Amino acid sequence: MERLLRIDRRIIFAFVAVAVIVSLLLEFRLPVPATPPVENIFSKIESLPQGAHLLLAFDYDPSSKEELQPMAIALLHHCYQKNLRVIGMTLWPGGTGLAEQAVTQVASQYGKKNGEDYVFLGYKPGVASLIINMGEDLYTAFPKDFYGNDTSTLPALKGVESLKDIDYVIDLAAGATIETWIAFGKEKYRFEMGAGCTAVIGPDLYPFLDSRQINGLMAGLKGAAEYESLVGRKAQATEGMRPQSVTHVLVIVFILFSNAVFILSGGLRTVRRGK
Amino acid sequence: MRKDRDFWILVGTLALFGAVNISFFLVGRLQVNWEDFGIVLAAGITLTMYSFLYKDNPAFKIAENMYVGVALGYTVIITWFNALKPDLYDPLLVPLFTWERTPEYLLFAPMVLGVFMLMRLSTRLAWLSRWPFAFVVGLGAGITIPNYIHTFVLKQIEPSLRPVFSGGETVYMSINTLLILLGVISVLIYFFFSTEHKGPIGVVSKIGIWFLMVSFGASFGYTVMGRMSLLIGRTMFLLKDWLGVVQ
Structure with missing residues (x-):
């Protein structure tokens, strides 16, 4: 019993690694039903007319790529399918490459043209002050796009003067930028907003759903998988749900096992006596 | 060895x-x-x-x-x-330097403030950095305080004050509203240290602890999910792009 209480943590790592690898190698499907917060984002995009402007902020960097990039790709597929005009940008310098790759690669699959059907503004520092600047005048915040084109001449931005003219804003965030977008953008300039985030910050953002400051929320790889299933394009996130579910079961088994061993070894009595 | x-x-x-x-x-x-x-x-x-x-x-x-x-x-x-x-x-x-077009002289002000910020690196000229910092702190506070109070306090109070029965809502929605109300009050009482947590106050503060525990559990569960997602993503890359054993 003593040995079971002192299992080398590397054995647990090995179990998790094997669980992930095996569940990726074996083909089996698990249902990923969409939850209302994710459905709300999908429905909002569905309701937008052709040519409507959607601003997608890629506020993450490569360390959160595995969770947020599938989300971004699924959203972009939906936007291009609906012929929306996508405006991409980032508040994180490290996310510029990933954002540009996602926007252009998905656009090329639908034959969309840069500057006409979508625009990638790139990165600008400032966060809150940049959002306020965009709320006042988009063209002073971004006089040029990522490729050096004059933004005031781009057909994709026709009809857009500031954030007030954007039909829907979605922030994909690995940090506190969703709160910043809400405080300095949504509440000030009154546009509709949805959000996607890493699982770690997901619980902190549910209160904003309840207060209707965001209309929808995708949290973590599961949120991305739900969106993929809604768009009908099952890709990386959906595939990731197999190992995700298996590892979660494994973690539950570990918790039950360690508690059972702890109780059987008399640990509970020792704790009570200590009290 | x-x-x-x-x-x-x-x-x-x-x-x-x-x-x-x-x-x-x-x-x-x-x-x-x-x-x-x-x-x-x-x-x-x-x-x-x-x-x-x-x-x-x-x-x-x-x-x-x-x-x-x-x-x-x-x-x-x-x-x-x-x-x-x-x-x-x-x-x-x-x-x-080229005089091809008129320079935008207004940009001198932020440029100089930016250069002053770097003066912190010098012990003799560090005092110059106080000006841009004063500007940043003043501007930041002025912009942030009203927006934060509106977004994170006033707007967040709204769901706690929503009527339980106003017609049109489902039973679950009413239960949710009651739970939010109970959670907010009990957690606030738990963090109220001016009275000893005994009697009814003690009971409500215990309920507050339970709400906090559920919240920590949810956060931890989400954290586990996030970390596993990162591992899954990297493993997928290794198996698919590098080893080519998964299509």
């Missing part, structure tokens, strides 16, 4: 990684081009980072420092080409 064993494990792992990649290039699984070289490099760094789970080692240290360096270098380049060059260098400094 143990150090010796770790050294040979490291050498063996590196040799195995090298052999696998060479064989991939020889059989044509990977091509000699920048993209495939990037895959090998990414696979190597991924495995190196996960090697920390076995033990801290020199390869991990190299990869860790490389990450910091690459991230910083990338940030500097992106900031130069996306912010400093188009917003300061091109409209102010280039015309100032």
